Amino acid sequence: IFSFFGIIDFLSTVPKYLAFFFMGSQYFTAFRALRLLRVFRILKLVRFVGESNKLINALRASRTKISVFVFFVLIISVLLGTLMYLIEGPDHGFNSIPHSVYWTIVTLTTVGYGDISPQTPLGQFLATLIMIIGYGVIAVPTGIVSAEYASNLNTNKTMDEGRSCPNCSCEIKRSDADYCRKCGYNLNQEDEDENEKEA
Structure with missing residues (x-):
């Protein structure tokens, strides 16, 4: 009930019941528009929230x-x-x-x-x-x-570079990595071996 959509449901339904007890609380029915956020879940738009997170991080x-x-x-x-x-x-x-x-x-x-x-x-x-x-x-x-x-x-x-370690086949996530994070293999070893062969 304390999830994001649980709070949205709570805020969108409470004003209706407040109107029975308090005069003038009908103005809070504008909060019912928060139910439109459910459209994100229905239309499977939640995957685009990650893009909005990038904008929020930039701000x-x-x-x-x-x-x-x-x-x-x-x-x-x-x-x-x-x-x-x-x-x-x-x-x-x-x-x-x-x-x-x-x-x-x-x-x-x-x-x-x-x-x-x-x-x-x-x-x-x-x-x-x-x-x-x-x-x-x-x-x-x-x-x-x-x-x-x-x-x-x-x-x-x-x-996100998409390389893999030649020693243990672990995915290398950083393009500027010199060593494998799993086995410690020197990722520049092949370049050094090639340089030695050419010398």
Whole structure:
């Protein structure tokens, strides 16, 4: 019952019974959508979970780089928001520095609600720079995760070579292995023997 799908079943059925005892708990029936995760088991899609694990591992390995980057973006947002407040001011809708920082984050993430917009030429120029920086903000974390994912794939390739030991026929899992993990045979022995024959 404490398995992954057991917990999913529990969370998807409990809200129905809570509705009998507590008023307002009908909103928890949205948890019933968790039953859709059963589709993975029905359609035999569980084998693709390993691929998602590679992506999760890449995200986990690059979390420090992404955290530093997000912290840097937060600092840039505060600085540019303060600068925009000084340029535009309350007359043009930038009522406070936090309000201006909100506008900077909305512009930087290319959401652009349009509730506030700069009116002065200098403010519009700064807004243009923030928009251009926003494209870089989108690209950098994607590049970090992609590089980590590619490096994980390369290390997996070195793990699955498919050789076998000539002495005990044990499968050699690493391409850079010098000795057999089972019998200790020198895997480079054949190369050394050939070199001696040629000499």
